[in-house]
Amino acid sequence: MTTRADPRLDLSCETSGLQPRPPGTFEVLAQAPGSPARAGRLWTAHGPIDTPCFMPVGTYGAVKGLDADDLREVGAQIILGNSYHLGHRPGAARVAALGGLHRMMAWDRPILTDSGGFQVFSLRGLQKIDDAGVSYQTHFDGSRHRMTPESVLATQAALGSDICMILDHCPPADAEPALIRAAVDRSTRWAEEAARRRGEILQPGQLCFGIVQGGTNVALRREHLKALADLPFEGLALGGLSVGEPIPEMHATMAAIGPEMPQDRPRYVMGIGTPHDLLAAVSSGIDMFDCVMPTRHARNGQLFTFSGRLNIRQARFRDDDAPIDPACRCRCCARYSRAYLRHLHEQNEPLYGRLATIHNLYFYQQWVGALRRALRSGRFEALRGEFSSIISTVYAEGAGAEGDVDAAAAAAVAAPEPA
């Protein structure tokens, strides 16, 4: 049997031995010459996060099928929970009474929670927005509730999140310009309210991030950023991207706004993305991302490799004894064949989802780990040159066909990370 290595030593900067810094401290460790891309370190109450950083999504307090040991093994430094879901099931007060989300999940690294606003605004026909908040009926049981800038912080205070997101108004991508404008103005007022009240609602050490809206209208984004940059938030996010707008417009918005976000604070793009989106975001000076893509795709049979996406359901894998990716060092690839995974998937064995999720998350952590290493060793532009053709060919929108395995690319990704 293969010995289980600790891939975190390769995937994440090993931060043991560092002198802890106060929560909210953000250090820029390396800046790519002539580019907004940078590597950094954000300190939270549960330790540091090395950036650029990808956050696996655990909507209900679990990254589906994985426990805390698995998450550590794939190199996750921080995970994301959803306040809307956890606030209703099992309920924020119940989580608090059980010792908080970290205790419940046996996860001792950082947790970021969203405000839950995105989910509530997605409940079309079941919500009513006014200037003070939003009233809604849940998709669970139709019960009526209200969300305000204060209530979302109170929920996240009860969950014990390390990074709390403020309430913002995220309109759909196809919204009329007047609605996008109104959403920005409302989000600014809500941000001011959150900034004013956070001290009395959040626990000591909990960080709070503001969210910039404005769709793909760069002038509006810039105006909103200006309003939020003056408020006492430890980081700023771009919300309302990857909500259905064309991919080139999303990348152009990040490229225009990312470099203008405050240098001395972490920058987070919510809800992205493909490996190609991550490269575009890092190139725009973004530090943090989250997305359901690696976990959801894993369950659907879509497995990521540096030579493209592989659909394990295909009949050609029935007798294939090779691992998903011979260059991958995850536990799934170290032990199991494509044929076995295909068989497990066909039989709806829960083990399939677990192994596939381990592989896909490991792939994402390898990719951001490679970006971090390149930034910290002054090789970002070289890596970008090497990879943009591979990553954009196989992971741009609409792509995903399996191409040629590129051993050099895989070796570049597997290189050790400087401390």
Ligand SMILES: [Zn+2]
């Ligand atoms: Zn693997």
